[in-house]
Amino acid sequence: MSCEAHREKALQSIAAQSGSDAVQLERVFQAGKNGSVGLGYPSVAWDQNSSGKARRFLHVGAPANLSNEMKAQFLARGFEFVPGLRDKSQGVWRGLYNKNRKMFALDAFRSAELPPMSKAEERKYQSFLKKFPADHTTPSNSNQPVTNSLAEKGELDELARTTGESVLSSEALADIYSRMATGLMGAPRRVILEVPKMGSSGFATDMKGTIWAHPYPLGLSAPARNNMVVTRAGLEHELGHELYTPMGVWQRVLDVAEKKENEKDLGEKGAGLLPHCFNIVEDGRMEREIALHNAGS
Numbered sequence: 001m002s003c004e005a006h007r008e009k010a011l012q013s014i015a016a017q018s019g020s021d022a023v024q025l026e027r028v029f030q031a032g033k034n035g036s037v038g039l040g041y042p043s044v045a046w047d048q049n050s051s052g053k054a055r056r057f058l059h060v061g062a063p064a065n066l067s068n069e070m071k072a073q074f075l076a077r078g079f080e081f082v083p084g085l086r087d088k089s090q091g092v093w094r095g096l097y098n099k100n101r102k103m104f105a106l107d108a109f110r111s112a113e114l115p116p117m118s119k120a121e122e123r124k125y126q127s128f129l130k131k132f133p134a135d136h137t138t139p140s141n142s143n144q145p146v147t148n149s150l151a152e153k154g155e156l157d158e159l160a161r162t163t164g165e166s167v168l169s170s171e172a173l174a175d176i177y178s179r180m181a182t183g184l185m186g187a188p189r190r191v192i193l194e195v196p197k198m199g200s201s202g203f204a205t206d207m208k209g210t211i212w213a214h215p216y217p218l219g220l221s222a223p224a225r226n227n228m229v230v231t232r233a234g235l236e237h238e239l240g241h242e243l244y245t246p247m248g249v250w251q252r253v254l255d256v257a258e259k260k261e262n263e264k265d266l267g268e269k270g271a272g273l274l275p276h277c278f279n280i281v282e283d284g285r286m287e288r289e290i291a292l293h294n295a296g297s
Contacts, residue, residue, distance in 0.1 A: 039066075040186035042105035043243075044097055044293050056097035060105050061186025064089050068132040070108065076117060076125035077104055092186070109183060168227055169193050169215035177235060181211060184239055184294070191235060203234035207247065211238050236290060236297045237283075244289040245282055253278045 040061025047057045060074075064083060074081070079095035095101050100115065107114050117125060174193045181189035193215040196202035202214025216222070217230040255261040257275050266274065290297045 039070075039105075039109045039183065040092075041109055041184040041294060042102060044102075047094075049096070058095050058097045058101050058105060060093040060109070061183075062091060062093055064091055068129065072125050072128035072132065073104070073108070073114065075128045076121045077101055090186075168224055168231070169195075173215075177213065177232075181235065181239055184236075185242060189239075193231075201234070203238055205238040205242060207242060211235060213238075233297075236294075237287065240286045240290040240297075241282075244286045250278070250282075 040059075042058055042060050044056055044058055046054055049055045058079075060079070062081075064081075071081070074093045074095075077095065078101065079093040081091055082094050083091040093105075103115050170193075174191050177191040177193070178189060181191055187209070189209055189211060191211050191213055193213055194202075195216060196212075196214055202212065202217060204212045213231050213235045215231060216227050217234065218227050252261065253275050256263050256266070256271050259271070263271060
């Protein structure tokens with residue numbers, strides 16, 4: 001099987017898991033590669049509205065140079081763009097949460113066909129488009145086919161030359177996972193696919209932008225699709241820690257275990273077990289947060 005065939009097989013497998021199709025996924029992949037689109041996975045958070053009342057808001061990370069067509073889509077649907085404090089080239093589209101806006105944000109992230117606008121939104125959309133200068137970038141929801149994108153060479157490492165299973169540890173698949181993680185976090189993330197040493201699950205994060213994931217968590221003999229499901233689940237689990245685990249609490253747990261902080265009522269054995277017990281409880285709590293805020297995880 002050629003490198004191109006391996007790459008197309010990987011795209012189709014991921015597309016089957018994400019509810020999209022290979023052409024849409026390839027469009028997202030290419031858009032992220034050339035920097036024209038970089039929408040983050042929509043997240044929900046409580047914040048204050050203009051009158052000071054606490055309300056649920058939908059946040060979507062995005063570059064400031066998003067295409068005018070997509071900017072008009074966000075503005076027409078009630079979002080506002082908030083530039084990043086440190087990096088003005090990045091920011092967040094922010095709007096009061098409702099199901100229609102979340103559906104739009106999810107489809108925009110997947111580069112799928114966007115849900116229809118109301119008549120009022122359509123008028124706003126056309127008005128915003130007229131205000132923008134000419135824009136020659138391709139709209140992210142374009143239905144035009146991606147030409148020759150699946151025929152690019154050099155995307156897979158040498159491991160993908162032998163068997164269909166080896167595509168699971170390819171550089172191309174790690175790159176796709178990295179783009180997915182970057183979109184979810186709204187910040188650069190690098191995913192490394194490698195088989196762990198004995199005694200390790202193979203999934204970890206350094207909380208600084210690097211995530212390790214096991215490409216064959218069910219073993220080499222398991223179907224590629226099954227391995228991919230578990231790899232993605234482990235990846236989303238580690239990203240969940242970055243999103244929802246309070247680092248101050250985790251650091252204190254480690255300090256107690258390492259005797260940097262004294263909790264005499266725990267005793268020496270209790271202090272040593274604290275990180276293990278905390279991790280069990282936090283895994284469950286954190287994964288419930290992921291399920292609540294990140295549809296499809």
